[in-house]
Amino acid sequence: MKHSEAVVFVSAGMSSPKKRDHALARRQLYLNYGALSLATTLSLAGYDTSVVHGEHETPESVIAALLQSGRLPSVYPLMLSLPSFHALPWARTFCTLIRRALPDCRIVVGGRWVVGPDPEWLRGKLPEAEVFVPGLAEPYIEALLTGLPEMGRPRVPRPDRPLQHPLVDGYLRYQPSVEASRGCGMGCGFCEERDIPVDKLGPAERIWTTMKAVQSQYAGGEIRPYLQASMFVPTARWAEALAECVQRDTLQIAWRTESRVDALTEDTIAALAAAGMKVLDLGLETASPQQIVAMNKSRFPDRYLDRASRLLNACAREGVQAKVNVLIYGGETARTLGETQQWLDEHAGCIAGVSVGPVVAYGPPKTADPFLHELVELGARTIDAGSAQETGISRIHPSREIDATDAEHLSLLLSRRYMDAGQYFRLKQFSYYPRDYGRNDFDHDVARSDPARLPFRTTGDAPTMNPRTTR
Numbered sequence: 001m002k003h004s005e006a007v008v009f010v011s012a013g014m015s016s017p018k019k020r021d022h023a024l025a026r027r028q029l030y031l032n033y034g035a036l037s038l039a040t041t042l043s044l045a046g047y048d049t050s051v052v053h054g055e056h057e058t059p060e061s062v063i064a065a066l067l068q069s070g071r072l073p074s075v076y077p078l079m080l081s082l083p084s085f086h087a088l089p090w091a092r093t094f095c096t097l098i099r100r101a102l103p104d105c106r107i108v109v110g111g112r113w114v115v116g117p118d119p120e121w122l123r124g125k126l127p128e129a130e131v132f133v134p135g136l137a138e139p140y141i142e143a144l145l146t147g148l149p150e151m152g153r154p155r156v157p158r159p160d161r162p163l164q165h166p167l168v169d170g171y172l173r174y175q176p177s178v179e180a181s182r183g184c185g186m187g188c189g190f191c192e193e194r195d196i197p198v199d200k201l202g203p204a205e206r207i208w209t210t211m212k213a214v215q216s217q218y219a220g221g222e223i224r225p226y227l228q229a230s231m232f233v234p235t236a237r238w239a240e241a242l243a244e245c246v247q248r249d250t251l252q253i254a255w256r257t258e259s260r261v262d263a264l265t266e267d268t269i270a271a272l273a274a275a276g277m278k279v280l281d282l283g284l285e286t287a288s289p290q291q292i293v294a295m296n297k298s299r300f301p302d303r304y305l306d307r308a309s310r311l312l313n314a315c316a317r318e319g320v321q322a323k324v325n326v327l328i329y330g331g332e333t334a335r336t337l338g339e340t341q342q343w344l345d346e347h348a349g350c351i352a353g354v355s356v357g358p359v360v361a362y363g364p365p366k367t368a369d370p371f372l373h374e375l376v377e378l379g380a381r382t383i384d385a386g387s388a389q390e391t392g393i394s395r396i397h398p399s400r401e402i403d404a405t406d407a408e409h410l411s412l413l414l415s416r417r418y419m420d421a422g423q424y425f426r427l428k429q430f431s432y433y434p435r436d437y438g439r440n441d442f443d444h445d446v447a448r449s450d451p452a453r454l455p456f457r458t459t460g461d462a463p464t465m466n467p468r469t470t471r
Contacts, residue, residue: 006048006071007145009035009079010062012087012094012111013054019357022449024442026056028432033163033177033228034111035081038141040164045142047076051168054087059094063101073102076145080129082111085362085392088125095128106130108144110137113362114392121364121389160202162213172221173434176214180207180229180257201234204241208275211253224278226431227257233264239271246275254278256431261308261324262298269311273318279352279430280320284308285327287343288336294378295329305343312350321352323427326414328358328407330378332398337410344418353427354418355455358407361394368394415455421446424456 011032017025032053039049050071054062066072078098082091091109098105107126109115110133115122119132131148138159143149163179165171181199201207207227215223234242246252258281264272269280286292287308289301298304315322326340344354361368361375368388376382381397383404388394397403402410425442433442451458 001073004048004071004074005076006050006074007039007042007076007079008066008071008074009039009049009051009081010066010094011035011051011053011081011083012091013057013059013062014086014090015056017056018084018086020453020455022453023445024428024449024454027434027437027441027445028428029053029055029174029434030083030432031168031174031177031226032081032083033179034083034136035079036163036165036168036177037159037179038079038110038137039167040161041138041141041159042145043164043167044161047142047145049167053168053170054090054094059090059097062094063097067101073105077106077108077131079144080107080109082109082114084111085114087111088114088392092126095126099128108133112136117363117367121366121392160206162210162217165214165217172218173436175431175435176218176223176225177228178207178210178214178225178255180227180232201229201238204234204238205245208242208245208249211255212249212251215251215253221435223253224430225253225255227255227277229257229259231263232257232259234268234272236265236267236271239268239275243271243274252276254430256281258283261311262304264311266310266314269314269320270318273320277320279323279427280315281323281325282308282311284324286329286336286340288339291329291332291336291340294331295327309347312347316350321427321430322350323353323355324351324418326354326356328356328398328402328411330359330375330380330396330398332407333401337402337414341414341417344414348418351418353423353456354415356411356414358398358404358411359396361388361396362392363388364392365389368392372396412452412455416457419455420457 017028019025032051036051039051042049052062052066063072072078080091080094082088095107098107107129108131109122109126109129112135115132116134119134122132123129131144133144137144140149159179163177165174165176168174181201211225214225253276255276256279257277261282261284285295285297287305292298292301292304312322324344328337344351359375361371365388372382372388372394375396379399383395383397395404398407425439429437429442446454446458
């Protein structure tokens with residue numbers, strides 16, 4: 001059988017969405033910008049590279065398409081990227097089928113959040129794979145093509161070049177990504193990057209140059225890039241420098257990013273808005289003083305909430321859509337959720353949408369058990385004690401007062417309280433839905449979905465939470 005000289009990166013898909021399975025959730029596209037970064041590195045070194053997303057396709061169909069295209073079999077290893085533990089069942093089937101179809105294919109598995117916690121545990125889940133890369137692979141990705149370099153988990157700064165989005169199969173469907181920085185280091189109990197220091201942002205001029213380069217990849221079509229940074233903390237001076245770059249150019253690019261509610265000042269928000277920021281995902285997580293401390297968000301809840309209030313009001317003044325994330329955490333009660341709801345009610349006019357979900361512990365026992373112990377000390381209970389070993393996904397009952405079923409019900413109620421169908425569509429269309437996905441497509445999918453699973457109002461008034469308070 002003839003072998004190509006193509007380096008193929010496959011971003012593992014999922015058999016069903018990680019939260020709630022409905023037609024709208026299956027429309028969402030998540031660009032694996034980590035795999036694309038590696039593919040870009042190899043492409044710049046002269047290799048024929050491509051990135052394929054499994055999305056919600058079957059492993060069989062992805063493999064069939066790769067064989068038909070002639071990219072497989074290849075003289076180079078097949079690079080499999082695991083973006084989350086939810087992709088592990090898909091990856092397991094994929095590896096089994098690849099080994100059956102191409103017995104000599106060398107499979108290299110990456111995905112720092114999934115491989116890094118315990119490579120040996122993952123080796124047991126994917127026995128067909130030969131190499132497991134535990135961290136960021138830019139320093140030795142080329143060496144992996146022909147051998148087994150010595151790999152550690154060094155800090156790898158953000159590469160100083162634009163991602164080459166045309167390397168992605170069907171890239172015009174995806175909104176692009178621009179990586180601004182790596183790391184966070186703020187210590188939140190639930191965060192994968194709580195102990196990884198944040199990188200210093202590069203010059204604003206470089207970010208703007210990168211955005212323009214990415215725009216040119218889309219043949220003049222409108223883009224709405226996501227400025228990727230686990231902890232986006234520009235100073236007001238940096239934001240003003242970015243705004244000056246934009247104002248000197250005739251090109252306007254609307255973009256989205258994420259940050260903490262206590263990380264940006266009002267002056268910074270004003271400058272970022274002038275630089276094109278239209279949507280800001282904010283990790284509020286809770287407005288309960290008790291839960292703020294429990295999550296290690298802050299030792300000073302009043303100060304934390306005051307800064308959050310100022311930030312949301314600044315977003316509203318500057319025309320920035322603020323989407324607020326809320327986490328139902330260990331020890332949650334009707335009282336603590338009520339405090340969060342009251343605070344959100346007071347700021348409802350500044351909020352474009354709310355995303356709510358119960359906390360989940362990710363990882364094998366080696367890394368999940370310490371976090372689960374913290375949650376248990378707060379009053380939570382693990383639903384299945386063996387799930388960390390079996391799947392790497394441990395779901396919990398948040399407290400004796402609120403079990404897992406309550407938490408899901410309350411998550412939907414709280415989301416619907418602040419978000420209708422129009423708001424939900426605008427937020428998802430900006431970054432996550434296919435670029436050609438319009439409101440008519442959305443309405444059609446809403447009609448095909450179970451309303452009980454949707455996190456927004458379709459009709460009627462905003463719901464009120466009424467959790468059961470006895471067990």
